[in-house]
Amino acid sequence: MVLSKKIIFILFLILNFCCFSQTTLPVFFSDNMVLQQKDDVAIWGNDKPNTVVHIETDWGIIDSTKSDNKGNWKIEIKTPIASYKNYSINISGSSTIALKNVLIGEVWFCSGQSNMEMTMRGYSNSPIRGSNEFILNSENKNIRLFKAKRQASLNPLDNVVGDWNEATPSAVYNFSAVGYLFAKKMQKILQIPIGIISSSWGGTKIKGWSSKEALEKYDFITFPTELPEKGKKERETPTLLYNGMIHPFLGYNIKGILWYQGETDRFEYENYKELFPNMVNSWRREWNLEKEIPFYYVQIAPYDYATRDKTDKPNSALIREIQMQSLSKINNAGMVVTADVGDCENIHPSEKKTVATRLAYLALKNNYGFTQIGAQSPIYKEMKIVGEFIEIIFDDETAKSGNGLSSNQKELSGFLIAGEDKIFHPATVIITKDRTLKVFSEKVKFPIAVRYGFDNCFKASLFNTTNLPVSPFRTDQWEIKD
Secondary structure, eight states, rough: HHHHHHHHHHHHHHHOOOOOOOEEEOOTSSSOOOEEESHHHHEEEETTTOOOOEEEEEOOEEEEEEEOOTSEEEEEEOOOOEEEEEEEEEESSSSEEEEEEEEEEEEEEEEEHHHHHHHTOOTBBOOOTTTHHHHHHOOEEEEEEEEOOOOOOOOSSSSSSSOOOEOHHHHHTTSSSHHHHHHHHHHHOOOSSSSEEEEEOOTTOOGSSSOOOHHHTTTTTOOOSOOTTTTTHHHHSSTIIIIIGGGGTTOOOOOOEEEOOOOOGGGGGHHOOOOOOOHHHHHHHHHHHHSOOOOEEEOOOOOOOHHHHHHOHHHHHHHHHHHHHHHTTTTTTTEETTTTTTTOSSSSSHHHHHHHHHHHHHHHHHSSSTTTTSOOOOEEEEEEEEEEEEEEOOOHHHHTSTEEOOOSSSSOOOOEEOOTOOOOOEEEEETTTOOOOOBBBTTTSSSOOEEOOOSSOOOOOOOTTTOOOOOOOSOOOOOOOO
């Protein structure tokens, strides 16, 4: 019996040594990963306290550091220009880790709710248009995909569940369609490796994606004291998604962020006005990068929410309005308009390629020098009353993209005009040579307000000549009642 206890004690010491003396890394530092090119890239992990950790890359970087009293360590290494060369990285501390098949290129992080999370295989009764061909033609060693598993947490976590994979039919089948198609477009144009990280969760509210520190200034936010049951409350509770799915990545060098979310916040649109820009700014601070990285987001698509929500109030139009207005509140940002690719009978529209391509346009124009292309949809700026007409003026930069505005040779629809009685009537619209609109109606002799596409469900009719749809808008700020 005594011998048995000694053996057990020795085994305990061996196990304790094995478990607590190894060099470890978060799972996104692994084989097949992509590191941001021409940057001081941070790599971090854990080891025994006060242990020297060495790092060596086969592009010629050798560096070392010592873990702190809790075993945490971090090293910054310089990365070369992007290429198709496969690199290796060796990390040695209490144990040795060899990372293989590492690429240097451009890394983008995508997040949001179901329309961003939606995989290439689609949802039940919600297909991705063209998915078969996308999957069949997806083999590409220079596109790498990392999908973070859903996880909610009361406290900020340091790791996620997931792994890097080369783009293959099996990997793309289960990956964000928008994220993959963005990467595919970028890799084809730039001809360098692209890494895309997807950390999304359907049915989530924006307050779940924000940190406690970012939300403490709002008195309408109630913080959880315990983890709710799995399901709707877990997805909508403040900070839980940030803690589990954003915090682990903070410090991983990325080029920019792609965001597609807002549908679930349609009943709390007034709060969204504050929470959306606040989340973006807090992520940038918390990521601890030297500059404001690009943030490109998708305006939610048309859908018949009235039937779903049993109310005629255009809540989703109010979210779109806030998303449009947020462009002036968020530096280095761009917005994809989906007014022409929504599905009024499906909250998950199938045309994900168009959304991804427009996100790529924003990145290519603003960050990679393709200044000749149109990227941002025209955005309403102001109106002028000219007799029986109302003149609609758009933001100069977006209105001048391409060669002005276009109806694509079809009749313009979706425009309403009202006078002091606040009763809206269908309007006639003329596109002028100076990239403005003249809006009028025989039923409104003294007009004071115009709306375009300001509803839950509508179809775009106005574009610019690069075929980007004009964002829906209204010129009034009248109260919207149920």
